[in-house]
Amino acid sequence: MLGTHKLKSFSVIKDAKYLVVLESGLGDDHSVWNNNSLASQISSNYDVLMYDRAGYGRSENGPGPRNIARLRSELESVINQFANGRKVILIGHSLGGMIVRDYAIKNPLKTAAILFVDPSHESYNRPSQAEEDMLYDASKNANGANFGGTLEAREVIEDSQYTSTLPPLPNVPVIVLTSMQVDANHPSSVKQRWYNAHESLKNGLTDFTHIATTNSGHHIMIDQPSLILDNLKLLVSKLP
DSSP states (O other): OSSOOOOOEEEOOOOOOEEEEEEEOOOOOGGGGGGGGHHHHTTTTTTTEEEEOTTTTTTOOOOSOOOHHHHHHHHHHHHHHHTTTTOOEEEEEHHHHHEEEEHHHHGGGGGEEEEEEEETTTTTTOOOOOHHHHHHHHHHHHHTTSSHHHHHTTHHHHHHHHHHTOOOSSSSSSEEEEEEEOOOOOOOOHHHHHHHHGGGGGGSSSEEEEEEEESSSHHHHHHOHHHHHHHHHHHHHOOO
């Protein structure tokens, strides 16, 4: 419950030492993590928090603009309701990577570790106005003007500009998973720029692991759920 709207959360809380928070990408509600029973497998060993951002699934619409700063602020509110003073392990996919990155930077003492799943990054994701319009129109035509993903699509240029001003991540263990699967729209040269963008997240970190996979497309958690599980386990092994 926020001051202006309600967000639907889905949690498994057993008072483990850390809370694992799953943040979805543009256009995806929490259910994307349920593919191949990934969320239930995570929750068998860890406390897990998922939620639908405003305008998705069973959550109400929220105030605009639906940009990274606002999405991070709402993530803070959701985490504060469930963390009970514990640090969080953040897992963010695509646009969700930008959201958890902003959260970690703004909340370094509350962040234990981060797992980025093919995250958006400003040095690669620099859409033109025409490209933003195309993304917005596609979402609007498919899901309506008030869908959360449609409203978020309208902010992708601003999001890239915003994240380009962020300082480095807090010095916590970080793992980045990068899809290097080549297809007609993503030749090897494009994928190398994608990889390089993700590699830049290591700035200022003493414990950074970057894993490339050619066995997954952008939704690594669907194509290779074991990669998420294995690297979450690795992150936890690094924590006190």
